[in-house]
Amino acid sequence: MTMSIETHQNEFLPVDGRTVDAVLTVTGSGADGGAAPLPGEIAEVILIDTSGSMAGPKLVAAKEAAAAAIAALPDGIAFGIVEGDMGARLAYPPGKDLAVSSSRTREAARIALRGLRAGGGTGIGAWLTLARTLFARRGAAINHAILLTDGANGEAESTFDKALAPCVGQFVCDSRGVGTGWVARDLIKIAEQLHGTASGITDPSELTADFLEMTRATVGKTMAGVQLRVWTPTGAQVRFVKQVHPEITDLTDRRTDVSPRIGEYPIGTWGAETREYHLRVEVEPNPVGEEVLAARVSAVHGDAVLAQSLVRAVWTDDVASSTRIHRQVAHYSNETELAEAIQTGLTARAAGDVERATDRLGTAVRLAAEAGREDTAKMLAKVVDVIDESTGTVKLRPLAASIDVEMAAVGSRKTRQVRPEPPG
Structure with missing residues (x-):
């Protein structure tokens, strides 16, 4: 089986900046030209x-x-x-x-x-x-x-x-x-x-x-037990590793330490498919103009390294460069925030915490509207009455069907991929 990893990030950090975010697109292409296992x-x-x-x-x-x-x-x-x-x-x-x-x-x-x-x-x-x-x-x-x-x-x-x-x-x-x-x-x-x-x-x-x-x-699967191996330099710390597409799953707590600077995160069974992961690393600040390797990410199976990609950090005093958020990082950050708002809101609703449920589900309605997630907006409209989607002003539906609540919960984990950049 062959795999590839592509890193999407804005590598520029502000003076004294520590947080490095990257979205990793991992693609499997099957085994030996696409042949399935025996x-x-x-x-x-x-x-x-x-x-x-x-x-x-x-x-x-x-x-x-x-x-x-x-x-x-x-x-x-x-x-x-x-x-x-x-x-x-x-x-x-x-x-x-x-x-x-x-x-x-x-x-x-x-x-x-x-x-x-x-x-x-x-x-x-x-x-x-x-x-x-x-x-x-x-x-x-x-x-x-x-x-x-x-x-x-x-x-x-x-x-x-x-x-x-x-x-x-x-x-x-x-x-x-x-x-x-x-x-x-x-x-x-x-x-x-x-x-x-x-x-x-x-x-x-x-x-x-x-x-x-x-x-x-x-x-169509060809390999089980694939791991995402993350190396970080001395003084750096992995804050989280999350699968963000096709469904959101937090892998952070599933880390297995290979060494003090290397950890592996299980990413399961693979065939010809693409999944995306959000990695956040905290690094020690460096002088302006300095560039460091913030992380080396590999897809591994046993001792075999199937693919590898690098996450960089470059310090700059150019505000325009350091404040730009990479399109894919922004997209999946929003998708994760949306999912967390829905799940937290539904949990609060089940617990009878009307104030928190209203706040979090209102946030979800606003985020769905901003992201153009019409599917999620329709799902949420079965659980809350939307008064103003632009501000996230909603009112809980006291008689919402239980199935609508459950469908909203499972649906919150599913994400949409970043749309291609328009030509030109």
């Missing part, structure tokens, strides 16, 4: 909520979506179907190990899906634990799970967290809520910890297309 290196597990609330159209749609996803698997891919209530069971294949995709096993899985029945509660941690066990037994290089639920997790938070923690680094999980009763907090926590995406699908008929998209993306 099928035996990939494993897929589909976790389907079969609690009582799934009865009816949601479970029918979930079966159809899972069947379509499995039908799309090339021969040789390891796979399994887990049915989950307060516990978890391997619905297909029979036994304790994953099946290997072929015309026979794909058809057998389709038949097994027909037998799923709804009943009981929801214990998402148990589902994740079984998935981790199945992946460990198989030993594939690239492990991916799709988790579908329609309700709130019935486990204690400590139980859920205890189940989730050992899954980190073992597999990627995309979490989905279907219908109107799921809770964004659970889906987001899974997506953030397991390098996946989180989304809500109110119309069950849309599940099949989504499952197919996730499955095809998995089959």
Whole structure:
């Protein structure tokens, strides 16, 4: 697999300036000209909520979506179907190990899906634990799970967290809520910890297309366990590393120290794709005209360095140069601020703190308007009544539908890429 890193920054700092910001565009181009890994290196597990609330159209749609996803698997891919209530069971294949995709096993899985029945509660941690066990037994290089639920997790938070923690680094999980009763907090926590995406699908008929998209993306992956390695000079400190596109995930606390000046941050499984990261470093001030290397950023896999890029700092007394914010840094700073305002506002709303919820969601409305995020503005308008978007003056909707609140929460993590500069 080949990768590249491009640094976007304004390297000029004012006199006594310390803060260096850069957006790093990391691009993977597949393996050896785009060839996918051998099928035996990939494993897929589909976790389907079969609690009582799934009865009816949601479970029918979930079966159809899972069947379509499995039908799309090339021969040789390891796979399994887990049915989950307060516990978890391997619905297909029979036994304790994953099946290997072929015309026979794909058809057998389709038949097994027909037998799923709804009943009981929801214990998402148990589902994740079984998935981790199945992946460990198989030993594939690239492990991916799709988790579908329609309700709130019935486990204690400590139980859920205890189940989730050992899954980190073992597999990627995309979490989905279907219908109107799921809770964004659970889906987001899974997506953030397991390098996946989180989304809500109110119309069950849309599940099949989504499952197919996730499955095809998995089959296109070529390398797991990639790290972003950041070297900084003596006296410098990494303030944060955040993935800012396609979804916002803060990686700062996931640092593993290689040495006092080198840290690695996990960036998951890669194929032919592009992601962007915001790096902030604090450096020691230098005299005007001095240039230093503020950071060296590498994409690494084990001992192999796949790509590398440099982040510079140059001190100047030219105010015009030092106050210019690079377009991509400004864009993703605004996107992150917007996401944080939405999430903080919704958390305050849930806690009954009307004043803080109104303030933060009002800020979100203003930022969305300034950024031209019509999609986010429409989403927020279901949670607040907008009085003046230019000032962020809003009023909470006391009777906002819970599904609108949850959709706003999961939607807040998704970002839009910087638009190309107009020609000329």
